[in-house]
Amino acid sequence: xxxxxxxxxxxxxxxxxxxxxxxxxxxxxxxxxxxxxxxxxxxxxxxxxxxxxxxxxxxxxxxxxxxxxxxxxxxxxxxxxxxxxxxxxxxxxxxxxxxxxxxxxxxxxxxxxxxxxxxxxxxxxxxxxxxxxxxxxxxxxxxxxxxxxxxxxxxxxxxxxxxxxxxxxxxxxxxxxxxxxxxxxxxxxxxxxxxxxxxxxxxxxxxxxxxxxxxxxxxxx
Amino acid sequence: xxxxxxxxxxxxxxxxxxxxxxxxxxxxxxxxxxxxxxxxxxxxxxxxxxxxxxxxxxxxxxxxxxxxxxxxxxxxxxxxxxxxxxxxxxxxxxxxxxxxxxxxxxxxxxxxxxxxxxxxxxxxxxxxxxxxxxxxxxxxxxxxxxxxxxxxxxxxxxxxxxxxxxxxxxxxxxxxxxxxxxxxxxxxxxxxxxxxxxxxxxxx
Numbered sequence: 452x453x454x455x456x457x458x459x460x461x462x463x464x465x466x467x468x469x470x471x472x473x474x475x476x477x478x479x480x481x482x483x484x485x486x487x488x489x490x491x492x493x494x495x496x497x498x499x500x501x502x503x504x505x506x507x508x509x510x511x512x513x514x515x516x517x518x519x520x521x522x523x524x525x526x527x528x529x530x531x532x533x534x535x536x537x538x539x540x541x542x543x544x545x546x547x548x549x550x551x552x553x554x555x556x557x558x559x560x561x562x563x564x565x566x567x568x569x570x571x572x573x574x575x576x577x578x579x580x581x582x583x584x585x586x587x588x589x590x591x592x593x594x595x596x597x598x599x600x601x602x603x604x605x606x607x608x609x610x611x612x613x614x615x616x617x618x619x620x621x622x623x624x625x626x627x628x629x630x631x632x633x634x635x636x637x638x639x640x641x642x643x644x645x646x647x648x649x650x651x652x653x654x655x656x657x658x659x660x661x662x663x664x665x666x667x668x669x670x671x672x
Numbered sequence: 673x674x675x676x677x678x679x680x681x682x683x684x685x686x687x688x689x690x691x692x693x694x695x696x697x698x699x700x701x702x703x704x705x706x707x708x709x710x711x712x713x714x715x716x717x718x719x720x721x722x723x724x725x726x727x728x729x730x731x732x733x734x735x736x737x738x739x740x741x742x743x744x745x746x747x748x749x750x751x752x753x754x755x756x757x758x759x760x761x762x763x764x765x766x767x768x769x770x771x772x773x774x775x776x777x778x779x780x781x782x783x784x785x786x787x788x789x790x791x792x793x794x795x796x797x798x799x800x801x802x803x804x805x806x807x808x809x810x811x812x813x814x815x816x817x818x819x820x821x822x823x824x825x826x827x828x829x830x831x832x833x834x835x836x837x838x839x840x841x842x843x844x845x846x847x848x849x850x851x852x853x854x855x856x857x858x859x860x861x862x863x864x865x866x867x868x869x870x871x872x873x874x875x876x
Binding site for chain 2: 473476477478479480481483484523524527528531532534535538539553554557558560561562563566634635636637638639640642643644646647648649650651654657658
């Protein structure tokens with residue numbers, strides 16, 4: 452029997468050590484677009500984690516029957532079907548949030564995170580470890596999304612989940628909302644800062660220098 | 673004519689795919705380390721978007737939209753929920769076809785940016801192009817212009833980022849900011865610049 456797969460490590464590694472967004476550069480598009488408020492960030496996280504876990508299990512179940520040459524098409528069709536189901540459910544029961552997310556739910560289909568994990572992990576592993584890995588990656592993604600969504604909603608509107616955390620200056624409070632936080636550039640700055648923070652803490656994640664300056668030769672006289 | 677021109681400009685600059693709509697960022701960041709690879713990616717994007725958006729328009733209008741089957745006696749049939757699968761299938765097939773055609777007739781072009789083509793199947797920007805086309809109910813000529821315009825906008829943005837990052841290879845950055853971190857901050861700065869195009873569109 453092969454070495455027992457460490458479920459705990461598989462589950463927690465993607466949270467910080469192997470985070471899909473900040474280290475593997477997977478699934479960034481949606482991470483930035485839906486984080487203007489916590490509610491949309493949460494919906495997106497839950498939808499993505501569901502799609503990711505289910506598709507990992509399904510692909511892992513039929514992994515011995517997928518011909519190698521057409522595996523991308525097979526995987527994408529499975530993912531797309533699951534996304535359609537989620538999209539229809541959101542439209543039926545959460546119409547308002549579904550409108551706020553607009554096409555980004557449909558774009559889970561091409562979220563590199565889903566295809567990246569099924570391609571890199573679920574294709575070679577049994578259903579249970581594949582599900583654990585997918586769930587862990589979903590959690591890592593959700594962690595980043597909720598952090599960004601929380602910061603942007605708190606400083607952009609002074610709210611958390613629509614609840615007024617900081618009293619606004621217009622309403623007699625002290626907080627003036629930072630409009631920039633709700634615009635596109637701030638999402639890039641925040642994520643850049645987050646990557647910087649994580650990599651300063653976990654030094655092993657820093658990228659190697661592309662260009663090493665030639666050592667200065669000191670001539671001693 | 674002026675409408676199409678303004679749609680082209682707004683698709684390329686005001687609604688710039690990576691910088692204001694956050695679409696296609698994965699390849700945008702992964703392949704912009706050098707201006708040459710960025711240019712290859714930009715050309716491939718423009719080509720694929722220019723082909724797939726009109727193609728998906730034909731498929732959506734002809735087969736999927738509500739009422740598309742009226743001629744066959746089924747006016748209530750609404751297959752639009754299948755559009756996601758249909759679009760991704762069309763994109764995958766187009767990308768494959770383009771790659772084979774390039775390989776056969778323009779081997780030099782294929783060698784220079786053929787490696788990016790398979791990646792484009794799972795590019796959110798390309799699927800988003802088709803989804804926006806349905807969402808905003810464009811006509812056929814509009815969908816051609818929209819596809820080309822957003823492809824061009826992507827190409828401009830990615831080449832600019834590639835040029836900046838190429839220079840940054842020699843800069844002395846803090847270790848944690850190297851690579852991905854600085855790329856995000858640069859993209860944010862470029863996004864601020866592109867935000868001014870939105871103001872121009874409003875003041876017209």
